Amino acid sequence: MSGRTCSSGHVVQAQKLVDQLRVEAGMERIKISLTAADLVRFCQDHRRSDPLLTGISASSNPFKDKKTCRLL
Amino acid sequence: MKMACKGLQTGETLSSLKRESESLRKKLEEERRKLADVELNQAAEKVEVVGALSIKTRRLLKGHGNKVLCMDWCKDKRRLVSSSQDGKVIVWDAFTLNKEHGVSLPCTWMMACAYSPSGCAVACGGLDNKCSVIPLSLDRNENLAAKKKSVAMHTNYLSGCTFTGSDMQILTSSGDGSCALWDVESGQLLQSFHGHTADVLSLDLAPSETGNTFVSGGSDRRSNVWDMRSGQNIQSFESHESDINCVKYYPSGDAFASASDDSTCRFYDLRADREVAVYQKDSIIFGASTVDFSLSGRLLFAGYNDYTINVWDVLKGTRVTCLFGHENRVSRVRVSPDGTALCSASWDNTLRIWA
Numbered sequence: 001m002s003g004r005t006c007s008s009g010h011v012v013q014a015q016k017l018v019d020q021l022r023v024e025a026g027m028e029r030i031k032i033s034l035t036a037a038d039l040v041r042f043c044q045d046h047r048r049s050d051p052l053l054t055g056i057s058a059s060s061n062p063f064k065d066k067k068t069c070r071l072l
Numbered sequence: 073m074k075m076a077c078k079g080l081q082t083g084e085t086l087s088s089l090k091r092e093s094e095s096l097r098k099k100l101e102e103e104r105r106k107l108a109d110v111e112l113n114q115a116a117e118k119v120e121v122v123g124a125l126s127i128k129t130r131r132l133l134k135g136h137g138n139k140v141l142c143m144d145w146c147k148d149k150r151r152l153v154s155s156s157q158d159g160k161v162i163v164w165d166a167f168t169l170n171k172e173h174g175v176s177l178p179c180t181w182m183m184a185c186a187y188s189p190s191g192c193a194v195a196c197g198g199l200d201n202k203c204s205v206i207p208l209s210l211d212r213n214e215n216l217a218a219k220k221k222s223v224a225m226h227t228n229y230l231s232g233c234t235f236t237g238s239d240m241q242i243l244t245s246s247g248d249g250s251c252a253l254w255d256v257e258s259g260q261l262l263q264s265f266h267g268h269t270a271d272v273l274s275l276d277l278a279p280s281e282t283g284n285t286f287v288s289g290g291s292d293r294r295s296n297v298w299d300m301r302s303g304q305n306i307q308s309f310e311s312h313e314s315d316i317n318c319v320k321y322y323p324s325g326d327a328f329a330s331a332s333d334d335s336t337c338r339f340y341d342l343r344a345d346r347e348v349a350v351y352q353k354d355s356i357i358f359g360a361s362t363v364d365f366s367l368s369g370r371l372l373f374a375g376y377n378d379y380t381i382n383v384w385d386v387l388k389g390t391r392v393t394c395l396f397g398h399e400n401r402v403s404r405v406r407v408s409p410d411g412t413a414l415c416s417a418s419w420d421n422t423l424r425i426w427a
């Protein structure tokens with residue numbers, strides 16, 4: 001009796017795995033040459049608004065020290 | 073006789089299922105291989121190199137008495153919350169270094185903390201297996217610990233938490249191997265996510281434009297992408313050679329990065345459904361614990377167990393620079409909401425703001 005419960009548990013697990021793999025196999029994938037181009041384009045489109053990349057002046061960055069005192 | 077027949081049927085079903093899962097796995101591998109027509113750095117050949125970065129420590133946040141395990145920025149780009157091993161949660165004004173709130177919780181190892189989108193509350197949790205929400209009071213004298221509200225209940229430690237875009241829902245990851253979505257008001261479990269076969273160590277919500285998905289990574293070396301509504305695991309990646317400590321989406325939502333104990337960080341393209349870059353160096357032999365992207369996605373900041381933060385060129389795969397300063401492991405790095413600064417939390421009991 002317990003042997004049967006044990007094997008049906010294995011079957012349930014195996015079925016779940018197959019179902020999961022079927023979901024993943026059914027996905028529509030795109031070539032890297034196309035997707036990579038989009039990743040590159042995103043970086044390029046946003047590079048000017050990336051302060052850590054381009055470095056912004058002390059006057060526009062609240063964390064950088066300014067020469068004059070600023071009353072908050 | 074009947075029992076023997078049943079046993080035979082189960083045996084046949086099991087082996088046919090095993091055969092099917094094997095063939096599906098092979099099909100998946102084949103599909104992914106077919107799409108790898110270029111390397112990411114080849115696609116980025118014509119992109120100009122990243123110029124010299126002038127990033128250094130601008131603020132040193134001292135106040136925790138023990139290892140700082142987590143931090144999160146407030147949407148106002150100046151406040152942040154941090155949590156530590158001794159159960160302390162502190163809300164800081166990063167401009168002035170003012171500690172605005174300090175809460176001592178009865179539980180040690182507060183491994184996760186998050187700021188609510190409204191800025192009116194913080195969430196935290198760790199070895200207490202819970203995620204609690206603490207409303208932030210304007211009254212400095214109020215005892216915040218007393219107003220703490222338990223929202224999430226796991227059966228093992230809380231490793232990560234995030235609000236999902238409003239103050240009303242929280243997404244959690246746990247050492248119990250699951251992730252879960254909770255209603256903050258009622259504490260009700262709205263959806264659970266099962267699939268990892270070991271501790272889940274990190275999660276990240278997709279940028280709002282991309283829709284209702286999130287990615288998780290764990291000790292089973294897998295990173296999984298989930299549909300928040302259905303609980304379905306829609307994509308899965310397995311290429312790291314050790315625990316995945318942190319996962320973070322690329323700002324467009326079309327990719328994510330992960331940091332692992334195998335001393336590499338990796339970049340996964342969600343539409344090609346595969347790993348497209350590995351950020352590694354022979355000289356880097358310590359585990360990577362945390363990653364975050366700069367606003368444009370060009371830079372990947374990664375914190376390591378050798379006390380450093382390596383800054384990677386996401387497109388070209390090279391290291392741009394290394395940030396030194398912490399005197400123990402870097403546990404968390406997060407770029408501020410407007411991209412002007414990077415905050416790092418460390419086992420040296422401090423946080424640093426880099427800009």
